Amino acid sequence: MSSVRVLVGTRKGAFVLSADAKRDRWDISGPHFAGWEIYHVKGSPADPNRLYASQSSGWYGQMMQRSNDGGKTWEPVGNKFVYDGVPGTHQWYDGTPHPWEFKRVWHLEPSLTDPDTVYAGIEDAAIFRSTDGGQTWGELPGLRGHGSGPHWQPGAGGMCLHTIILDPGNPARIFIAISAAGAFRTDDAGATWRPINQGLRSQTIPDPTAEVGHCVHHVAMHPSRPGVLFMQKHWDVMRSDNAGDSWQEVSGNLPTDFGFVIDVHAHEPETIYVVPITSDSLHFPPEGKLRVYRSRTGGNEWEGLTKGLPQSDCYVNVFRDAMAVDSLDACGVYFGTSGGQVYASADAGDNWSPIVRDFPPVLSVEVQTLP
Amino acid sequence: MIRVVLPAHLRTIARVDGEVQLDVEGQATQRSVLDALEARYPALRGTLRDHVTQQRRPFVRFFACEQDLSHEPPDAPLPDAVASGAEPFLVVGAIAGG
Numbered sequence: 383m384s385s386v387r388v389l390v391g392t393r394k395g396a397f398v399l400s401a402d403a404k405r406d407r408w409d410i411s412g413p414h415f416a417g418w419e420i421y422h423v424k425g426s427p428a429d430p431n432r433l434y435a436s437q438s439s440g441w442y443g444q445m446m447q448r449s450n451d452g453g454k455t456w457e458p459v460g461n462k463f464v465y466d467g468v469p470g471t472h473q474w475y476d477g478t479p480h481p482w483e484f485k486r487v488w489h490l491e492p493s494l495t496d497p498d499t500v501y502a503g504i505e506d507a508a509i510f511r512s513t514d515g516g517q518t519w520g521e522l523p524g525l526r527g528h529g530s531g532p533h534w535q536p537g538a539g540g541m542c543l544h545t546i547i548l549d550p551g552n553p554a555r556i557f558i559a560i561s562a563a564g565a566f567r568t569d570d571a572g573a574t575w576r577p578i579n580q581g582l583r584s585q586t587i588p589d590p591t592a593e594v595g596h597c598v599h600h601v602a603m604h605p606s607r608p609g610v611l612f613m614q615k616h617w618d619v620m621r622s623d624n625a626g627d628s629w630q631e632v633s634g635n636l637p638t639d640f641g642f643v644i645d646v647h648a649h650e651p652e653t654i655y656v657v658p659i660t661s662d663s664l665h666f667p668p669e670g671k672l673r674v675y676r677s678r679t680g681g682n683e684w685e686g687l688t689k690g691l692p693q694s695d696c697y698v699n700v701f702r703d704a705m706a707v708d709s710l711d712a713c714g715v716y717f718g719t720s721g722g723q724v725y726a727s728a729d730a731g732d733n734w735s736p737i738v739r740d741f742p743p744v745l746s747v748e749v750q751t752l753p
Numbered sequence: 754m755i756r757v758v759l760p761a762h763l764r765t766i767a768r769v770d771g772e773v774q775l776d777v778e779g780q781a782t783q784r785s786v787l788d789a790l791e792a793r794y795p796a797l798r799g800t801l802r803d804h805v806t807q808q809r810r811p812f813v814r815f816f817a818c819e820q821d822l823s824h825e826p827p828d829a830p831l832p833d834a835v836a837s838g839a840e841p842f843l844v845v846g847a848i849a850g851g
Contacts, residue, residue: 417762441812441846442762442800458766458796462804 386708387452387750388716389433390724391420394742396435398453403710405728408737414456415447422703422746423453424490429497430750434516436487436502444486448516459516463487463504466523472506473535482506482526489703491546495553503543507534507560509572522572525558530577530594537561537597537616544702545601549608557611557626562587562597565613567626578626582615586662599642600702604651612654612681614644614702619656621681632681637668643705647730648713652680655707655715655731657700665720666697674717676731690734691725698723703746710751718744755786755831756841763801763844767794772841781836783815784827801844816843 388399395413414420418437426432431452437445444463447456469482485505493499498515508526510519525531534541542561549555554571557578564579577594587595597616604610613620613629617640620629633639638658647653654677660668667673671694674687698721708714715731718724722741727734757773764770775789784807791798802809807827809815814823818832818840834840 439762440849441760441810442766443810444799445766445796461799464805 384710385752386710386714387425387430387752388706388724388726388737389423389425389453389746389748389750390718390741390744391423391435391703391746392718392722392742392744393419396420396423396437396453397738397741399724399737405708405710405714405726410738411453414453415445418445419486420745421486421488422490422748424492424748425452425750426492426497426500427494428492430752432492432497432515434490434492434500436490438486444484446487446516460512460518463502463510463519464521465508465526466521469526471532472541473533475536477535479532482508485540488542488544489546491548494548494550501546501548501556503546503558505540505542506536507541507543507563509543509546509556509558511572522568524568524573525566525575528566528575528577530563533594534560534563535595545598547601547603547611550605551608555608555625557601557603559598559601559613561599562595562616564594564596565598565601565611565626578622579629580627581622581629581631582620583618583631584616586616600644602644602646602654604646607651610651610680612644612646614641614656616640616662619644619681632677634677634682634684636675636684637673637686641700642702643700643717645705645707645715647715648707648709649711650678650713653678653730654680655705656684657705657717659699665699670694670696672696672698672719674715674727674731674734687727687731687734689732690727696721701743701745703748704744706747706749708749708751714749716747716749718747720744754838755781755789755835756838757786757790758841758843760844760846762846763797766796766800769794774838781831782828783822783825783831786831786842787827812847812849814845814847816845817841 384403390397395416397412400409421436423435433449435447471479474480489503491501502510545559547557559565566575582596609625611622641659672691675684698719705717715727720743724737
């Protein structure tokens with residue numbers, strides 16, 4: 383019988399939540415790496431028992447962990463992230479030059495085909511790759527080196543590379559996104575990159591339609607249609623039908639188009655999910671009502687999903703990597719909150735219930751669907 | 754023999770309980786002690802000092818014999834009591850946050 387494994391990264395450790403296909407009774411293991419910030423945990427599509435975790439601390443820096451048994455046991459692997467060449471400077475919040483400095487790994491993206499190959503998105507923004515199971519890491523320097531790097535600025539959470547999407551139909555194509563530089567794409571396996579931000583408008587930068595400088599919060603793709611991308615920007619929900627060459631706003635009737643997460647239904651490529659957040663200065667749901675919004679039309683027409691979610695006095699946030707879907711039938715949807723809840727829906731969002739209510743603030747949620 | 758006391762999180766990383774005891778070749782200095790510590794427990798590399806610059810991480814402090822040695826040069830000799838094993842070399846996570 384199929385099962386699911388939900389991998390949760392929190393401010394104080396990692397947790398693994400497991401259930402059978404009914405998804406109504408959960409076993410919880412953890413905290414793993416108790417006391418450490420776990421920005422992301424993700425499993426290899428090529429070997430579901432191979433997991434990678436980013437473990438960090440303001441005191442002791444970055445650790446990387448690897449599991450070969452689905453998260454039961456872990457071993458530390460390489461944590462040496464050194465920029466290629468002389469890293470130079472990017473812009474600081476006030477526009478002055480600031481040296482590129484490694485701070486932490488935000489996102490891990492295991493290869494679709496090789497359990498030992500994994501990409502890491504880091505702060506200050508760069509993409510690294512390991513081909514030996516995380517023991518050693520090397521930068522793909524073409525991203526920072528493509529020319530605009532000295533003009534990138536951090537978002538409020540730091541200058542993080544938080545999204546990495548591997549194109550299942552084209553191994554040479556990778557999409558990434560950086561807050562607050564924007565989205566980029568490589569078509570030559572990371573050697574060269576170009577910004578893909580045409581159509582984005584950001585009133586918070588001097589030139590609202592600049593080639594770079596947009597605060598992209600997250601990007602999602604359905605694997606069956608890798609040319610179609612969905613983006614939750616600082617403000618605005620966007621879609622692209624040409625692999626990011628251009629974008630159109632699809633915020634439609636959302637109560638607010640500010641937010642962090644965005645994801646796509648596992649079986650319906652035009653069904654997408656966001657969690658609207660009031661504004662950039664009020665990081666909680668409008669009216670204190672936690673609502674997931676679903677569009678079955680690829681954007682523009684949205685319906686609020688509320689059953690089982692708190693509809694009063696709720697002032698949590700949902701961070702950018704804290705939503706995921708399983709591929710069971712019906713599609714399961716999961717998200718975690720800054721208040722420590724992990725909510726699950728086993729029916730594509732119609733009904734929700736908390737798996738846990740009292741975790742530390744949830745930084746990331748990933749799901750593995752196991753045979 | 755040098756005695757080293759690690760903070761709790763780094764004991765977990767190194768998978769040790771209590772003090773660590775190290776044989777250090779040559780003069781006992783911060784650098785030689787940390788080199789020996791990292792050689793014994795490679796998972797600690799990068800947690801105490803930067804991989805490349807070898808600078809102490811800002812929120813890591815080194816105490817011994819009731820002194821703060823954090824700002825001593827890395828090649829300065831450690832106190833005799835540390836070198837002899839009479840006193841431990843304390844790695845401390847700075848008190849920060851709430």
